[in-house]
Amino acid sequence: xxxxxxxxxxxxxxxxxxxxxxxxxxxxxxxxxxxxxxxxxxxxxxxxxxxxxxxxxxxxxxxxxxxxxxxxxxxxxxxxxxxxxxxxxxxxxxxxxxxxxxxxxxxxxxxxxxxxxxxxxxxxxxxxxxxxxxxxxxxxxxxxxxxxxxxxxxxxxxxxxxxxxxxxxxxxxxxxxxxxxxxxxxxxxxxx
Amino acid sequence: xxxxxxxxxxxxxxxxxxxxxxxxxxxxxxxxxxxxxxxxxxxxxxxxxxxxxxxxxxxxxxxxxxxxxxxxxxxxxxxxxxxxxxxxxxxxxxxxxxxxxxxxxxxxxxxxxxxxxxxxxxxxxxxxxxxxxxxx
Numbered sequence: 001x002x003x004x005x006x007x008x009x010x011x012x013x014x015x016x017x018x019x020x021x022x023x024x025x026x027x028x029x030x031x032x033x034x035x036x037x038x039x040x041x042x043x044x045x046x047x048x049x050x051x052x053x054x055x056x057x058x059x060x061x062x063x064x065x066x067x068x069x070x071x072x073x074x075x076x077x078x079x080x081x082x083x084x085x086x087x088x089x090x091x092x093x094x095x096x097x098x099x100x101x102x103x104x105x106x107x108x109x110x111x112x113x114x115x116x117x118x119x120x121x122x123x124x125x126x127x128x129x130x131x132x133x134x135x136x137x138x139x140x141x142x143x144x145x146x147x148x149x150x151x152x153x154x155x156x157x158x159x160x161x162x163x164x165x166x167x168x169x170x171x172x173x174x175x176x177x178x179x180x181x182x183x184x185x186x187x188x189x190x191x192x
Numbered sequence: 193x194x195x196x197x198x199x200x201x202x203x204x205x206x207x208x209x210x211x212x213x214x215x216x217x218x219x220x221x222x223x224x225x226x227x228x229x230x231x232x233x234x235x236x237x238x239x240x241x242x243x244x245x246x247x248x249x250x251x252x253x254x255x256x257x258x259x260x261x262x263x264x265x266x267x268x269x270x271x272x273x274x275x276x277x278x279x280x281x282x283x284x285x286x287x288x289x290x291x292x293x294x295x296x297x298x299x300x301x302x303x304x305x306x307x308x309x310x311x312x313x314x315x316x317x318x319x320x321x322x323x324x325x326x327x328x
Contacts, residue, residue, distance in 0.1 A: 014203045018210055025217060045239065052250045106249035106299040106323055109242055109280065 043163055049108045050098050050117075050187060051167055057096075060103040067169070072121065072185060074173040078131025087138035094119070094137045098187065118145030118155045118188040121171060123181060128171070139190070156190035163189040230266040231293050234284045237262070238296040241282060241312065248316040248323050249299040259312040272312075274325060276304040301325050 058065040064083055066076035084093050092100075098117040101107030120135035121128040127149055128134070137145035139155055148155040156162035165187045173179050241259055248255045261272060269287040277300050284294040302322040305312075311328040 011202045014206045018206055021210065022213075046242070046246065049246055049250065056250050101300055104321055106245075106301075108246050108249065109296070109298045111297070 043161070044110070046108045046110050047099075047163060047189060050165065050189065051185075053101075053105075053108045054098050054119075054187075057098075057100075057102040057105045057107075060105055067185070070168070071170045071172055072183070074130050074171060081131045081133055081136060084136070087142055087144055091116075091138045091142075098189070114192055116140065116145075116155075116159070116190045116192065118149065118186075118190070120145070120149055120186050120188075121169075122184045122186055123171075128183060140192075145188075155188050159190035159192060161191035163191070165189075230268045230286065233265045234270060234286075234294045235296075237265070238282050238284060238294045242296055242298055244314050245299045245301070245323065245325075248314050251316060253318050255314070255316040257314045259314070261308060261310055261312055263310065272308040274298075274301070274304040274308065276301050299323065 055067055058067055058080070061083075064076055064080040066073050066080050087093075092112045095112035095115060095117045096102060098112070098119070099108065099110045099115055100112040116137065116139050118135050118137040118139075121130065133146045135145035135149040135155075137155075139145060139148060140158060145155050148157075154162070167185045167187070168182055169185045171181055171183045173181075244257045244259060248257070263269060270293075271285045271287055271290075273283045273285065275281040275283075280298045280300055282294075282296045282298055283292055285291060286293050300323065303324040303326070305325060305327040308327045313326045313328065315324045315326075316322065
């Protein structure tokens, strides 16, 4: 059958093209929205100052300032652990040292309420036990970082997001320098 | 009127509708992009201020820093507001509607200015260990 000229661009074809374009715009819109959501899932830049903030907060009490200038003092570590209240009475006590501000320190503009922090020391053999514990910090439901790390579990298992940072430090166990070693100080931040 | 002519009229209506739709989409995207980039630039300014305050907070010696505050971002006039302890907040408003576009939590500040002009000065001295923020 011979086709008429006007039938080349029919109503159906026109409507089809318009619907196709609308779907294309909607699809691109949804795609771009998800791309934007991915970007916002990044962690806050302030968290990169967590080690420096911990060091600065520890300075407020020289007797228990176990971490300073890439050095961890084993004796002061043990003293510091003893000054922390039990997790049941103040679960954010250590988090305040990492993200908040202690005494006259000014902090980094973050609150200790949003995260749980765990600090541990590791050498080639695995986690190091100092002052009777392997890790400082407390977690949800009265659990401690020490329990989680001793059991070989991820402390941030039931949290929204986990962030792990490492810093090489000199562990000073003998002031004369005989038994000192370079270890990895691990800071794990679990977003509530 | 022939049948084929109805189809051409429909096509013209659809082309006009499509043109209007695309123009509206373009306008919305442009406007949305403008708003988000104003917010983005204001957020970057807030982060710059926060980074300087964190440096002051963690510095062991004396610290001083000058930050130039733009009056206009992306053709939008802005106004900054600082709240001292215990809030320690920076807020950026878009003028003239006074719309809050950025809120940023800051380290503890011992002194803050009531009004912020074109320059923000952050100072900390080792002797008194206080962060003082002023404006010129």
